[in-house]
Amino acid sequence: MNKNSYRMAWRLIRAYWISDDRWAARSVLALVIALDLLLVYRAARITFWQKDFYDALSTHDIQAFWRLLVELAVIALAGIAMNTTRGYTAQCLEMRWRSWMTDVFLRNWLGDAAYYRIERAGLMDNADQRIADDLKWLATNTLNLGLGLLRNIVNLATFAVIVWGLSGVLTLTLAGSSVDIYGYMLWVGLVYAIAGSYAMERIGGRLVAVDYRQQQAEADFRFLLMRVRTQAEQIAFYAGEATERVRLLHRFAAIRANWRLVMTYTKRITMVESLYTEAGAIIPYLLNGPRYFSGAITLGDLIQFTQSFMRVRVSLSWFIYNYKELALLRSVCSRLLEFEQALAVRGKAGIEVRAHAGRGIRLYSVQPQYPDGRPMTLPLDWEIKPASRWLLRGPSGIGKSTVLRALAGLWAEGTGVIERPAAAKLMFTPQESYLPSGTLRVCLCYPGDEAAFTYDACKKALEQVGLGHLASDMDKDDNWSQRLSGGELQRLAFGRVLLQQPDYLFLDEATSALDEDSEAWLYALLFRKLPMLTLVSIGHRPGLERYHTDSLTVCAAPGRAESKKP
Numbered sequence: 001m002n003k004n005s006y007r008m009a010w011r012l013i014r015a016y017w018i019s020d021d022r023w024a025a026r027s028v029l030a031l032v033i034a035l036d037l038l039l040v041y042r043a044a045r046i047t048f049w050q051k052d053f054y055d056a057l058s059t060h061d062i063q064a065f066w067r068l069l070v071e072l073a074v075i076a077l078a079g080i081a082m083n084t085t086r087g088y089t090a091q092c093l094e095m096r097w098r099s100w101m102t103d104v105f106l107r108n109w110l111g112d113a114a115y116y117r118i119e120r121a122g123l124m125d126n127a128d129q130r131i132a133d134d135l136k137w138l139a140t141n142t143l144n145l146g147l148g149l150l151r152n153i154v155n156l157a158t159f160a161v162i163v164w165g166l167s168g169v170l171t172l173t174l175a176g177s178s179v180d181i182y183g184y185m186l187w188v189g190l191v192y193a194i195a196g197s198y199a200m201e202r203i204g205g206r207l208v209a210v211d212y213r214q215q216q217a218e219a220d221f222r223f224l225l226m227r228v229r230t231q232a233e234q235i236a237f238y239a240g241e242a243t244e245r246v247r248l249l250h251r252f253a254a255i256r257a258n259w260r261l262v263m264t265y266t267k268r269i270t271m272v273e274s275l276y277t278e279a280g281a282i283i284p285y286l287l288n289g290p291r292y293f294s295g296a297i298t299l300g301d302l303i304q305f306t307q308s309f310m311r312v313r314v315s316l317s318w319f320i321y322n323y324k325e326l327a328l329l330r331s332v333c334s335r336l337l338e339f340e341q342a343l344a345v346r347g348k349a350g351i352e353v354r355a356h357a358g359r360g361i362r363l364y365s366v367q368p369q370y371p372d373g374r375p376m377t378l379p380l381d382w383e384i385k386p387a388s389r390w391l392l393r394g395p396s397g398i399g400k401s402t403v404l405r406a407l408a409g410l411w412a413e414g415t416g417v418i419e420r421p422a423a424a425k426l427m428f429t430p431q432e433s434y435l436p437s438g439t440l441r442v443c444l445c446y447p448g449d450e451a452a453f454t455y456d457a458c459k460k461a462l463e464q465v466g467l468g469h470l471a472s473d474m475d476k477d478d479n480w481s482q483r484l485s486g487g488e489l490q491r492l493a494f495g496r497v498l499l500q501q502p503d504y505l506f507l508d509e510a511t512s513a514l515d516e517d518s519e520a521w522l523y524a525l526l527f528r529k530l531p532m533l534t535l536v537s538i539g540h541r542p543g544l545e546r547y548h549t550d551s552l553t554v555c556a557a558p559g560r561a562e563s564k565k566p
């Protein structure tokens, strides 16, 4: 991450704390910080207790011994209460923050068809993992690290005062003149921590990139596993298990290969961390042992000093002890920043889709292009008058679905202008029907909310499209996209149209899996129920002409796309 990325990461983190939820968030944060400060005070209080306790032991003061034990019980109880409340409150805050970010990212990802643009242009991998995992890590790690840092600063200030007071003065004689170093133990701790942090960054610096790749490899593997689950029947028909296994193991090999690097860097970091801790524990004894034996300090002083020095050292070592979490946070931030950048990418200003106050749809010299800029079809001038019924034809792969994508505002690559009526309701039925997870009613009402339609309306729609036998299972949760046949899926799509009652309907090979009788009956039903419907269908089957009033052949070359009565 460079300087700019740190600024962007800060913006990513800051967004929540200046959002609508800021006052609630800041209040909870203030409570957590207050508890943290009380816990630091408690820790400082304990070092004084230790001094008194060891002095009482060394002077055989039994009354002081009992009094101090009661004191310890009170300190312990307060510690339990504060620790428990702090943990619980911090977890509440984590979830609050994560919920807010999830909501924002979902809104931006699903809004303005960004998810579609990102997938189609391959702008970024595994959006699912970024939303599900990275946002969780961002909230959890930032809070843990941020609050930890604050606690460390307070710890440092508190215990530095104690260490300073107990350090005494070190007199160094340099070139004949003597120099007094006050609070020298504090300087020892500081130099030690700086040296340790430097060593850590040198040794573990690559962990950030390695962590990033690990998360990517894990997400790729999970995605492939999910595909096997969702495409189970297709794979089973092709008997593609062996191939799937090889592909899965291949993806898993990437996880394993990168894991070796994770292990190597983690090993190095753990080694530096342990060395740093173990060597650091010896320093106070080394420097203060002689003072104790010379009688300059008491046993209690030595204990209090050792404990306080340990705290100062740990506080100064925040960077060292949190290196792995910091590395993870840095890679999470990189992934989320990439996500934000992908969300911000807009398609090139190409086919312009405008709303107009009138009726009908008009295309002016619309020419979709392939992503590499090659023209896909010839320019199309086309007027879709209200209540007209168009059949869109052309050889496979010529660009018929792409024309529909452009009409839906999903394909901006190209040139030309499309005018759509602002007040009309447009509905597109793509070639592959999508069924959300849930009950059959949820699938039927999609993209509307199931609550918008009564049970009777749904039942009637099912019956009208010949799926009446499924009405009793309407509220059953099932894998409906696997359970329904191809023809049933297409009939369900017509059921959706009957519920949604659009003014303009675009069907992309919506009856390809049906027999001709069912096709005729569904078109007849459509025109009976929605007599003013404007229809544009794409289809290859002969006989479709009879349901349409006009036809348009999409061509690449030569000649222009032409409109003719069927």
Ligand SMILES: Nc1ncnc2c1ncn2[C@@H]1O[C@H](COP(=O)(O)OP(=O)(O)OP(=O)(O)O)[C@@H](O)[C@H]1O
Binding pocket: 120, 370, 371, 376, 394, 395, 396, 397, 398, 399, 400, 401, 402, 403
């Ligand atoms: N995201 C994409 N990137 C590159 N090429 C694409 C993309 N999407 C579609 N294409 C290509 O654009 C061309 C037109 O596709 P389109 O789906 O519009 O054809 P179609 O006429 O509807 O075909 P069919 O009748 O077989 O459904 C195809 O060659 C397809 O491979």
